[in-house]
Amino acid sequence: MKVILIKDVRGCGVNGDIRNVADGYARNFLFPRKMAEPATDEKIKEIEAKAAQHQAERQKEEEQLAAAITSLSGKTVSITARATEKGGLFKTIGAGDIAQAVRAEHQVEVPESAVSFTEAIKTVGEHIVHLSSKEKKADLGVVVVAA
Numbered sequence: 001m002k003v004i005l006i007k008d009v010r011g012c013g014v015n016g017d018i019r020n021v022a023d024g025y026a027r028n029f030l031f032p033r034k035m036a037e038p039a040t041d042e043k044i045k046e047i048e049a050k051a052a053q054h055q056a057e058r059q060k061e062e063e064q065l066a067a068a069i070t071s072l073s074g075k076t077v078s079i080t081a082r083a084t085e086k087g088g089l090f091k092t093i094g095a096g097d098i099a100q101a102v103r104a105e106h107q108v109e110v111p112e113s114a115v116s117f118t119e120a121i122k123t124v125g126e127h128i129v130h131l132s133s134k135e136k137k138a139d140l141g142v143v144v145v146a147a
Helices: 023-030 041-072 095-106
Strands: 002-005 018-020 036-038 076-081 088-093 115-117 121-123 125-132 137-146
Touching (some): 002 023, 002 041, 023 036, 041 095, 041 125, 041 137, 076 095, 088 137, 095 115, 121 125, 121 137
Antiparallel strands (some): 002 018, 115 125
């Protein structure tokens, strides 16, 4: 029997999967526990339409991220942070701080997951971070200034 899983079922599948299961398993276990529903043609088409829409949205987001990364290639952002007299920072500069600085200075939205470091930023001065998406990669200069 073809069923559409409403919840994650161990050993069977995850929410939204269409599976072939034994009739007894479906009638006696999955349906009474509201873990699945019968897979009709209409419901299968609905699920496929939702999946296609979700895929289109993800593709659009990926294209926007690639365009943002391309526009930031070779640019710099400055971050002000508390530092010691020797130039060491009291707090490590993270991906969230860099994404926020990019948003403030360049009005470009970059998720934290797109920012990566070769080494942690713990000192005042110029540093290079890498921005990446599935298709594009770019280097961004980060200037850390003592507050």
